[in-house]
Amino acid sequence: xxxxxxxxxxxxxxxxSLPELVYAxxxxxxxxxxxxSGQHVNxxxxxxxxxxxxGPIREALRALEEAGLVRSEKNRGVFVRExxxxxxxxxxxVREALDQLIGERVADRATPEQVRDLKAxxxxxxxxxxxxxxxxxxxxxLKFHDMLVDFAGNARLAxxxxxxxxxxxxxxxxxxxxxGGFAVSNTEHxxxxxxxxxxxxxxxxxLLRQHAAESRARMHKAADHTAQ
Numbered sequence: 001x002x003x004x005x006x007x008x009x010x011x012x013x014x015x016x017s018l019p020e021l022v023y024a025x026x027x028x029x030x031x032x033x034x035x036x037s038g039q040h041v042n043x044x045x046x047x048x049x050x051x052x053x054x055g056p057i058r059e060a061l062r063a064l065e066e067a068g069l070v071r072s073e074k075n076r077g078v079f080v081r082e083x084x085x086x087x088x089x090x091x092x093x094v095r096e097a098l099d100q101l102i103g104e105r106v107a108d109r110a111t112p113e114q115v116r117d118l119k120a121x122x123x124x125x126x127x128x129x130x131x132x133x134x135x136x137x138x139x140x141x142l143k144f145h146d147m148l149v150d151f152a153g154n155a156r157l158a159x160x161x162x163x164x165x166x167x168x169x170x171x172x173x174x175x176x177x178x179x180g181g182f183a184v185s186n187t188e189h190x191x192x193x194x195x196x197x198x199x200x201x202x203x204x205x206x207l208l209r210q211h212a213a214e215s216r217a218r219m220h221k222a223a224d225h226t227a228q
Contacts, residue, residue: 018052022060025050030069030080031166032139041070041078068167083167085223091168092216096209098161103192103208105152107201114151115197121147122193125186137186144189148208168219188214 026046029035041061047054061078064070071081110118121144128137145165149158188211195204 018056019059019063022046022050022052022056023063026057026060026064027067027069027166030064031142033135035080037080037082039080040076041080043078067163081167085220088168088219089216091164092212092219095161095165095168096212096216098157098164099212100205100209101157102148102152102161103195103205104201105154105157106148107196107199107204109153110151110196114147115193118144118147118151118193118196122186122189125189129186141185148192185211185215185218 026035026041035041043054043057043061046057050057061070061072065072065078069081070078072078106114121140125137125140125144128134128140146162149161152158188207192204192207192211195207
């Protein structure tokens with residue numbers, strides 16, 4: 001007797017919430033680099049993967065287009081959006097200022113448990129570095145910065161930061177892989193944690209802003225590497 005396959009999370013959710021879940025799932029595929037910049041997004045494959053019809057996939061892709069993560073081309077389909085280095089530079093201008101604010105706020109309000117959580121993620125990133133697992137490191141890097149913005153305790157700041165930086169994430173993956181960031185990025189993270197643990201808001205903000213500036217420099221190095 002054939003054993004029944006357990007339904008996926010998506011299949012268990014009522015149809016009126018499916019587009020939101022599909023949106024989140026596709027977004028994660030993009031942010032993790034499983035769907036890469038410029039890649040065609042196949043509706044049929046995603047529908048099969050998530051065990052749903054193509055309707056929720058289309059609705060989710062429309063929302064992802066509004067969020068700036070995909071683009072639609074008439075008679076060609078939907079593609080993961082590519083942004084120029086010039087566009088990324090404009091985003092980094094704002095990101096650096098927000099990162100400074102985040103560092104200052106987290107140092108002022110982080111609990112000992114939150115500091116331990118940041119250190120635990122940094123330790124996982126060290127392990128990923130030892131294994132040369134850049135995709136694992138990239139995922140942990142996203143988690144680390146997501147935790148920082150949560151610990152800042154400002155919902156508007158968190159929403160603005162996440163919306164702004166999503167477009168940079170594929171550039172950040174390239175920066176880790178091709179821009180030399182894989183070797184040094186976590187050293188920068190640990191310096192930020194040290195300043196947070198010491199309640200030194202000015203230094204935490206300065207270091208997090210400098211970390212964003214270094215990320216920008218790695219983006220440029222990766223872009224130059226790709227162009228060669």
